Structures are given as C-alpha cells and as structure tokens.
Amino acid sequence: MxxxxxxxxxxxxxxxxxxxxxxxxxxxxxxxxxxxxxxxxxxxxxxxxxxxxxxxxxxxxxxxxxxxxxxxxxxxxxxxxxxxxxxxxxxxxxxxxxxxxxxxxxxxxxxxxxxQRRPEPEDLYWGPEAEPEQADVISLQQETEQLRSALKVLPKAQRELIEKAYFGDLSHREIAAETGLPLGTIKSRIRLALDRLRHAMK
The missing domain is CATH 1.10.1740.10 (RNA polymerase sigma factor, region 2, helix turn helix motif)
Known part of the structure; x- marks a missing residue:
C-alpha cells in the first residue's frame, strides 16, 4: 500500500x-x-x-x-x-x-x-462523505492496524517525528522549533521512517 x-x-x-x-x-x-x-x-x-x-x-x-x-x-x-x-x-x-x-x-x-423566499439551491453541497461499504470498513480497519503495528516497531526517534509530522500536523520547521533538532536531522529521520513504513505496508 x-x-x-x-x-x-x-x-x-x-x-x-x-x-x-x-x-x-x-x-x-x-x-x-x-x-x-x-x-x-x-x-x-x-x-x-x-x-x-x-x-x-x-x-x-x-x-x-x-x-x-x-x-x-x-x-x-x-x-x-x-x-x-x-x-x-x-x-x-x-x-x-x-x-x-x-x-x-x-x-x-x-x-x-x-x-427568506429565496430560490432553493438545486445542488446543495453535501457535508459528510457517504457511509463506506462494510467490506471497505473491514479493509480499512486491517490497514489501520497494520500501520499501527508498523509504527510501533520504528525506532523511538523516528516514530516520534512521524507522529509529530503526520498526526500532529506539524511542519518540519515547527518540529525543529519544538525539539531543538537540526532541520536536516528531522528530514533524514522522517525519510528513513517512511521507507520503513512503506516496506512494512507492502
């Protein structure tokens, strides 16, 4: 995946x-x-x-x-x-x-x-997405568990940066400001972590 x-x-x-x-x-x-x-x-x-x-x-x-x-x-x-x-x-x-x-x-x-006696919009933008099919839900559950397991086996230094970047929605510069790590180190660790995750999720 x-x-x-x-x-x-x-x-x-x-x-x-x-x-x-x-x-x-x-x-x-x-x-x-x-x-x-x-x-x-x-x-x-x-x-x-x-x-x-x-x-x-x-x-x-x-x-x-x-x-x-x-x-x-x-x-x-x-x-x-x-x-x-x-x-x-x-x-x-x-x-x-x-x-x-x-x-x-x-x-x-x-x-x-x-x-207000205004014309009703013919195509009113709909808010949430359609409910997923049960098979898709099961597949997504499996993929989520697979990713969760893959994250657990990452080295701590890489896992923490992945969590900040992808789940904390922080930019690399924001992570650098928060952790004090050099920008190059952050980019390198995230790149290595993503390579590990891609391999684990295949």
Missing part, C-alpha cells in the same frame, strides 16, 4: 487518510454513545463534546453552501439544539451521527431559504 504525505500533512493510504479512517472507525461508536447519553440522561458533558466537534463543521458546511457567517452561526446553534432536544429520534441503524447532524443542517438551511 502506497504511503504519501498529502496537503493536510497526514499519511494517506491512497483511499483515505489514515487519521480519517481512524476517526471514522473509532469515533462513530463514541458519538452514538454520546447521543444515547443525551437521550437517556440529558448528559451535558456528552453534548458539550458533540457541540465542540460538530458545531464548527456545520458552520463551515453552511458557509460553503452559500450562507453568510451570521446565518451559518445561527443555524449551527439550531442544529445542535435540535440534537439535544431530539436525541430520541436518532437511529444508528439508519445513519451515523455525522450523517444525521448534517441532514438536520441541510434541512435547517432549506427552511431558512424558504422563510
């Missing part, structure tokens, strides 16, 4: 960035549990975590869809309020929490446009 560094500074598997894969697999269950805690116990800490994660993403989605910042901010607040009050309507068998949240956002935007 080919490993590259994309524009966002993450390791890419060629289909999805590893960090995105890990987030999809690791946090979907957490978000479902959070919604259930809100539904069953009006858990404010669970809501706060969902709010911190989704509210800025919903706002950005609405701005990309053509909303001004003020409307996007107001709508994002309404979306999260809907999540709080209607958590009992969420069905994890039908959609992920992200899909549910962005569906609410899309509907809120359409309602707003109707109230």
């Amino acid at each position: 080919e490993l590259t560094r994309n524009r966002g500074g993450k390791i890419s598997t060629g289909r999805k960035r590893v960090t995105e894969v890990q987030e999809t697999l690791a946090t979907q269950g957490e978000w479902v549990a959070h919604v259930r805690r809100i539904r069953d116990a009006q858990d404010q800490s669970a809501f706060a975590e969902l709010f911190r994660h989704f509210a800025p993403r919903v706002k950005a989605f609405l701005i990309r869809s053509g909303s001004d910042a003020a409307m996007a901010e107001e709508c994002a607040q309404e979306v999260m309020a809907t999540l709080w009050h209607k958590a009992h309507l969420f069905d994890p068998a039908r959609a992920s929490v992200a899909t549910w949240v962005f569906t609410i956002a899309r509907n809120k935007r359409i309602d707003y446009l109707r109230k």
